[in-house]
Amino acid sequence: MNPDVPELLGKLAARLGGEGTRLVSAQRLSGGASMHTWAFDLEGPAGREALILRRRAAPFDPDTARSISLATEAALIRATGANGARVPLVRHVCDEADGLGEAYVMGRLQGEALGRKIVGDPRFDAVRPRLARQCGEALAPIHATAAPPELNLKVSDAEGELSRYEEVYRASGAQRPILELAFQHLRKNLPEPVEPVLLHGDFRNGNIMFDPEAGVVAILDWELSHMGDPAEDMGWICTNSWRFGRPEKPVGGFGDYRDLLDGYAAAGGRPIPLSRVRFWQTLGSLRWGVMCLMMYLSWQSGAEPSVERPMIGRRVSETEADLIVLLEQGL
């Protein structure tokens, strides 16, 4: 059942902006099937306000889902924001009375989050050399945030992540020598465990909003947030799958390792050796390869009949090409 979102936003207007506030526009933005994003504007006694509604459109099972609930997501955005992280302002977490299901409202920021634009659009030419350092700076306050214990975030380390993805791979029945080699090699080269910190969990080019002049505006898409190794967030933004055709720039297709690491340390993050980032980057390629396999499997099982899903299965070979190069270079 799909609720009439614009109508419900109209009702929410007064709750958000006070009496006399009304909805003046609402538009669904493109996005995933399970998570819907709406841009909407309110006008009231206090003026005009540009907002975003993020709502879950498919049932959520907190026991099996890897992602967190939207209420948890909102709580984390608030907690990290209070600790100095660049995040949107959460305006309202929806409840029963709003009729929107699992959802929250946040301020709408101006900027660009499309990875391909960040690496290639001439509007970002001037700011691009500064972005890797800014990404390092942006991670430090996130990792330094004390996660509210009542959120019960999942905790994982390199070994746990490897086991989780290996289990999915084994269950798929696929036989891919390079993935096998990556599992074995990473398992033999696990980094020393560290005290888990709060991670964004999906920190990559594509989930960061940038401004052509100021650089990093906000870190978006917190649904994979969990506790773990700080190098996990760093390795993920360095994974080639998120460099949008610019493999020569290891950080997101726009920057260099040194700037990312220096920015992180300069902003108070505990310094992380490059080798640890490279471990997680390799695990990142393996993770994306297994995720591509999972998307194929969701089509094979009949759960997702879209033509897009099996085609994503043919992206596993991208990660295999990346992995064999990384494995030959050594960790």
Next chain:
Amino acid sequence: MITHPKTEELAKAVADWIDQVRPSLDPHNQFLARVAVNVLGVVQRELTQGPPAEAEAVRLMAELLGHPGSFAELNAELCDRIRSGELTVESPGLAPALTTMAMAQVAIDQPKYRHEV
């Protein structure tokens, strides 16, 4: 296989037709139509590049494993021997052979992909 037309020509004809009608579709279906054209691109490349790539993979795997076999048999054994730890990144010839195989596969699946350097 017969010619006039070859299978890859049939796939190309369908891809060209989808491209032709694509602009008349709604945005979501335009996106899916583009994916469909890409799917048919994989099919065409697999039909033409697949057989030599597979023959080369069979040759490389047979050399690594020391005996002949079909692609499926050799691939399964290679996976088992990597999983058991018998073959590792350091094993002579393994990484170069896997590199050759991976690059041939990505040339079929995503020829524009720029892999890790």
